[in-house]
Amino acid sequence: MLLLITYDVNTETPEGRRRLRRVAKACVDCGQRVQNSVFECVVDAAQSRALRHRLEQIIDPERDSLRFYNLGNRYQNKVEHIGAKPGFDVTEPLIF
Amino acid sequence: MLLLITYDVNTETPEGRRRLRRVAKACVDCGQRVQNSVFECVVDAAQSRALRHRLEQIIDPERDSLRFYNLGNRYQNKVEHIGAKPGFDVTEPLIF
Numbered sequence: 001m002l003l004l005i006t007y008d009v010n011t012e013t014p015e016g017r018r019r020l021r022r023v024a025k026a027c028v029d030c031g032q033r034v035q036n037s038v039f040e041c042v043v044d045a046a047q048s049r050a051l052r053h054r055l056e057q058i059i060d061p062e063r064d065s066l067r068f069y070n071l072g073n074r075y076q077n078k079v080e081h082i083g084a085k086p087g088f089d090v091t092e093p094l095i096f
Numbered sequence: 097m098l099l100l101i102t103y104d105v106n107t108e109t110p111e112g113r114r115r116l117r118r119v120a121k122a123c124v125d126c127g128q129r130v131q132n133s134v135f136e137c138v139v140d141a142a143q144s145r146a147l148r149h150r151l152e153q154i155i156d157p158e159r160d161s162l163r164f165y166n167l168g169n170r171y172q173n174k175v176e177h178i179g180a181k182p183g184f185d186v187t188e189p190l191i192f
Contacts (some may be wrong), residue, residue: 004100004165006102006130006131006134007131008131008132008134008180034102034161034163035102035103035104035161035163036104038102038104038134038163052176052178055178056178059178059179060179061178061179061180062179062180063179063180064179064180065130065131065177065178065179065180065181066177066178066179067130067131067134067175067176067177067178068175068176068177068178069100069165069167069174069175070174070175071165071167071174072174078165078166078167078168079163079164079165079166080148080163080164081161081162081163081164082148082151082152082155082157082161082162082163082164083155083156083157083158083159083160083161083162084104084157084158084159084160084161085161
């Protein structure tokens with residue numbers, strides 16, 4: 001299934017930027033970064049649970065918002081894009 | 097159907113912040129802001145087309161990224177939230 005993950009974090013602080021980097025790394029391990037804080041992961045149910053658990057360990061639940069949307073298995077015609085393409089290199093080195 | 101809209105814009109510029117405010121206003125006219133640049137709108141097909149058209153007029157396609165996800169009509173169990181709840185007052189006055 002396609003699991004869409006949106007992450008709202010204050011990136012004006014070094015801690016927030018660090019959490020975003022860590023969330024991005026966890027997500028791109030099983031998908032792609034389509035916007036600065038939006039990720040699309042193709043996962044099965046077990047991978048989905050593992051990813052959620054991993055992300056819960058990273059975020060600050062008092063400050064950050066994390067949302068998951070299950071687009072199912074037939075997601076190809078449910079997604080549309082307008083405007084600039086993402087410029088994120090998912091293979092870029094991440095410094096923690 | 098639930099139409100999820102994610103908007104990636106550089107808010108370090110006044111123009112970017114202005115476009116985000118205008119996108120937010122268009123989206124909350126038919127839904128709610130669940131993260132800083134993530135919106136959930138419950139619309140029919142005609143409203144969806146009208147909203148997309150309106151948003152296309154607002155964004156800068158050279159710089160901004162806009163994505164639409166169609167969650168269908170049975171979306172209630174497809175959405176999950178972790179962490180802080182959004183603090184956006186969708187009725188706040190918007191200054192253009």
